[in-house]
Amino acid sequence: MSKIVVVGGGAAGLELVTRLGRSFGRKAKHEIVLVEPSSHHYWKPRLHEIAAGTFDAELDAVSYLQHSACNDYQYIQASMAGLDRAAKTLQLRDTRGLEFLMQYDYLVIAVGAVSNDFKTPGVSEHCLFLDSSEQAQSAWQQINPLLSMEGKHRISIVGAGATGVELAAELAKVSDKLKRYRHGAELEITLIEASERVLPAGPACMSEKVQKALSKQGITVRTNTRVQRAEEGKLVTAEGESITADVQVWAAGIKCAEWLTQLDGLETNRLNQLKVGANLQSTLDSRIFVLGDSAECPQPDGSFVPPRAQAANQAAGHLAQQFKRLLKGKAMKPFIFNDGGMVIAVGHDYAVGALMNDKVVLKGRFVRNLYDTIFRLHQRVLFGWGRVTALVVLKRIKCALNPYYKGNLS
Incomplete structure (x- = not known):
């Protein structure tokens, strides 16, 4: 039995442990662990809605504790504080500031990126x-x-x-x-x-x-x-x-957190992203993988995977399949990003999108529905279509009954 530890419960990390938990955890073949300091998951492309007071946390936030119990992985509420690659040990810090160690057989780092203030x-x-x-x-x-x-x-x-x-x-x-x-x-x-x-x-x-x-x-x-x-x-x-x-x-x-440059010699670039090979393994340690915005992943044409939510989702699905191959002793396949285009929400009922390698640019309510569908596809991985359908129906009912702005105007 192998122990796979995923650090970071964003779009990539949570989708990965969900897939791995369903594949391995339910059959007790391997131990799947998610390390994340927050108690709930919020899809990062919708954080602007939280700041504007229009996000429905009741329907769209995900409790890591509940989700882990339903999908057969272990959730540890803590943050990563250090790494010993030789001993295959993580140093973690819990919400009280207490530090402890955790062993791993395979480590996946999926902590995302942060805004770059350019030292202004x-x-x-x-x-x-x-x-x-x-x-x-x-x-x-x-x-x-x-x-x-x-x-x-x-x-x-x-x-x-x-x-x-x-x-x-x-x-x-x-x-x-x-x-x-x-x-x-x-x-x-x-x-x-x-x-x-x-x-x-x-x-x-x-x-x-x-x-x-x-x-x-x-x-x-x-x-x-x-x-x-x-x-x-x-x-x-x-x-x-x-x-x-x-x-x-x-x-x-964007850039990545400074502490990623201090992980027992792992290679990073000027944006503090961890360097990986085409199969998402770190350049210096084959037992450490990196997903999402925190990875500098090369592509066959010499470019790098862009820091987008769709890239993180694709990488999570790809790595989940590759773990099945790896744990069976088979060779892993490289990750090739398939650019599905770019969609930007411009208000709650309007969006603009560039599709088909930027050859087609669309706008309007239909594109906004496409933007929402991308989020629902993320939820589909986490819950399945049955619950997603129920969430969509409940959301429409709430929108019909409640005002758009959730603040107290009295």
Whole structure:
């Protein structure tokens, strides 16, 4: 019997232990363990909804404790603090700060990435981040009081990638709903991007449609604007201009946590990603695998797997199959990412997508339904179609009966 330990319960990690638990745990063939400091799983592409107060945690959050019991893997609420590759031992730290050791036969690191502040002065002290559900909830706790007070309130978002665009659009939708409730609060949202267009990593034709949609929602989009430093209540640009705000959110760029560079000599790149081979094994240790945004995974054409949710989902499904081969003594196959396109939510009922290698760009409610379907496919892996169907029905009933904005307006 082998012990497979997965560190990180994001999209990739949770899908992997779900598949492995069903394949091996129920038959007691191998021991599957998930190490994750949080108590609940939230799909990372929807963290902006938590920050905007529109996420339905009752239906869409996943309890690791309950899920592990239903899918035959063990859940340990702790974070990774160190690694001894020779002894095949993990050093873990629980929620009380106590450290302990755990043995493994195979280790999978799937801890994801965080926002890159590019060492910009003042950002860590004066800006909010959306790298975890805890940070998103903290952002909501600061935004919610603004929505309860009459008058105009300013929110600045730095970074017009997927997270920044989706957060800006979601907040604009919330502000518009408040007007329909005849409530006096109004948000003035400014989206700041250092590049010449929004979604700089996406196709230009998609960026144009997204920027038009943002402008129609009353969002001020500032491209070619580089933030030099952040201060209390304002951002200072490279030109010396001050952009004031009640809340400042940093969503520019990605990197991995610094502690990944200190894992017993494992190779990392300049973004702190762990280097792996084509089969997702680390370059220096064949018993250690890396998934998702925390991996620098090469592709046959010389490129690397992009840091997207769909790449993490595909890698999790691939590695689950390869573990079956590995544990039977068979050779593993390389991971080839199949780019299904890019879909960006621009509000709760509108989205823009680039499909077929960016040859087709679509927009509207249909594309928003496609965006939601991607999330439901993730849930399908976790629960199966029966429960997903029930969740969809319950969600529609709740949307029909409850207001869009979940805050207390009384």
